[in-house]
Amino acid sequence: MNRYIKLKICYVMMVWILHCSYNVFGCTSTTAQYKQIGDSVTLEFQATMTNSLDTSIIVSNVISSNNGSTLLGIAYRDGVLLNSPTCNGCTITGNVTTGDLSIRLDNLQTSNSGTYKLSVTEAIHEVKGCIILYILGKPEKPTIQSNNNNSIEGMNVKLTCMSRSTTNPSDPNLNLQYDWRVDTEDNPQVYEYSQTKNILTIKNLDRQDAKKRFTCKATESGSSVTGLTSNYSDEFMLNVLYGPDGCEISVKSPVTVKVGSISPLIKCRSDCYPLCTYKWTNASSGSSIVSANGDFEIDSITRYHTGNYACECGNSATEIGTTHTEILQIIV
Known part of the structure; x- marks a missing residue:
């Protein structure tokens, strides 16, 4: 086996090893570009122009888009450009004769986002570089x-x-x-x-x-x-949720009234959210309820109405069920 054949075999084996590595690890290099809708972007790729082991072998370079379609295909042999390339949906901005495969995409849309790849074929097909194009969007309304x-x-x-x-x-x-x-x-x-x-x-x-x-x-x-x-x-x-802070009675204790008269309308108020609950009781006669709201009055006063009356302000919505009591004394 002559030296040339041995060199060919070594080259094929090396390429196969590289091929297996690329299949496992994907792109050999990856960069990112961030753009907004309507922007232009330049994607910079560098071609492989010469086969490192056999300069007579044609090297094919292909840039593929995010959906796998070909944007640019170009071939070299021993560093020399072999074809006149055209860019599909893009503009060539690099000097392809020196291996600069930079391309520009204009009026970007969300559909342009994704990974763009440079694939090189020497003896087998390999992905040499990737650029991920991110199209920035406005975050959703919080x-x-x-x-x-x-x-x-x-x-x-x-x-x-x-x-x-x-x-x-x-x-x-x-x-x-x-x-x-x-x-x-x-x-x-x-x-x-x-x-x-x-x-x-x-x-x-x-x-x-x-x-x-x-x-x-x-x-x-x-x-x-x-x-x-x-x-x-x-x-x-x-x-x-808050309150009650305390109970306030609309008249000053004690209240003196005459037998047979009507007591003044006595109001009990506090500050709560949700609204306070109120309860008037006769504290002198076993705490019997005389009113289930914040207003209290006696239609016809008798001497038996003499005593202490309690207004209880509450808020059942608060976890501790806050209550406050204020005493009113009625003298007949």
């Missing part, structure tokens, strides 16, 4: 959720802003960063935020928080790219 839809005053509450990337294809190296607006203020420092600001924590919830309007937005970003920002979410308002 939604806001609370960890407690009926929060009690004094609790800690977490609001979560949720959106989703529309970049195609999905890129695990991109993350969504969030920003909040409370009424007209951006990211108020009175709140705590998670690292990506998707969670806003309200410490020691106050009933005034129920009047505030929370909105949020999402921006996609990575180590080398800042993507698009979503629209703001719809307004979110908290449902804060």
Whole structure:
């Protein structure tokens, strides 16, 4: 076996080993490009122009699109261009005679996203390089959720802003960063935020928080790219349960009335959400109920109406069932 034949056999064996490696590991090199709809992009590939073991063998270079169709096919022998290439749906921007196979795609659409490959055929077909083209999209309009839809005053509450990337294809190296607006203020420092600001924590919830309007937005970003920002979410308002703080009676105790007269309308009020419940009882006669609402009056006073009357204000919606009692003394 002469030296030339041995060299050919070694070459074929080496190519076969490389072929197996490529089948396992895919592209030998991969880069990424990030663009938006309507942009142009230049994809830079470098041709293999000479067979390293046998310069007489033609080297074929093919750039394929994200859907596998051929964009550009070009052949070399010993560093010399053998054909006049044309680009299918693209523009050649590189100097193909020197192996620069750069091409430009214009007016990009979501359908252009994906992996573009340079395949080289020497003795067998191999993928030499890949470029992943990401088409950045505006994140979906976020939604806001609370960890407690009926929060009690004094609790800690977490609001979560949720959106989703529309970049195609999905890129695990991109993350969504969030920003909040409370009424007209951006990211108020009175709140705590998670690292990506998707969670806003309200410490020691106050009933005034129920009047505030929370909105949020999402921006996609990575180590080398800042993507698009979503629209703001719809307004979110908290449902804060509170009260009663105490009971207030509309007259000052004691109240003196005459026998046979009608007592003044006595009102008992407090501040609650949802609305307070009220109950008047005669504390001097075994706490019998004399009124099931906040208003209390006696139509015809007798001496037996003398005593202490208690107004109880409550809120069954709060977890502790808060109640407060105020005593009214009636003297006949």
